[in-house]
Amino acid sequence: MKIRRDLLEALIEMAKNNHPYEFFALLTGKKGIIEEFVYIPFQQGEDYASFNTSFLPLGMRIYGTVHSHPSSSFGPSGQDLSTFTSYGKVHIIIYYPYCKHCWKAYDSLGREISLEIV
Numbered sequence: 001m002k003i004r005r006d007l008l009e010a011l012i013e014m015a016k017n018n019h020p021y022e023f024f025a026l027l028t029g030k031k032g033i034i035e036e037f038v039y040i041p042f043q044q045g046e047d048y049a050s051f052n053t054s055f056l057p058l059g060m061r062i063y064g065t066v067h068s069h070p071s072s073s074f075g076p077s078g079q080d081l082s083t084f085t086s087y088g089k090v091h092i093i094i095y096y097p098y099c100k101h102c103w104k105a106y107d108s109l110g111r112e113i114s115l116e117i118v
Contacts, residue, residue: 001033002033002118004033004035007037012100016098019070021070024065025065027063027090027092029061029063034115037066038060062088063089064084065092066091066092066093068094068095072095072097074104075093080110081109090107090113090115092105092106093106
């Protein structure tokens with residue numbers, strides 16, 4: 001799986017802009033390249049972000065999710081793992097201090113994976 005560099009940079013900026021709260025978005029694209037995110041209404045706090053599934057766009061191909069951790073913790077929580085198994089195959093956690101290397105990608109089981117930046 002691949003992700004566009006400009007998209008990853010935009011997601012890191014969103015994490016910074018939402019600090020000290022988490023943010024959450026869905027990832028979409030085509031032909032194995034994550035090209036866009038869908039920012040749906042959600043509730044947020046310092047250690048959570050949740051959304052109502054009725055806001056999901058119908059018929060949209062969801063590759064996965066992205067959310068931030070306002071701490072330096074990059075590992076998925078139990079709630080993260082529950083979300084991972086429900087929405088796609090690629091899940092990105094962007095963590096504080098939100099630098100260009102402050103992110104990790106995981107599969108739907110919470111195992112760290114590599115994403116090629118294009």
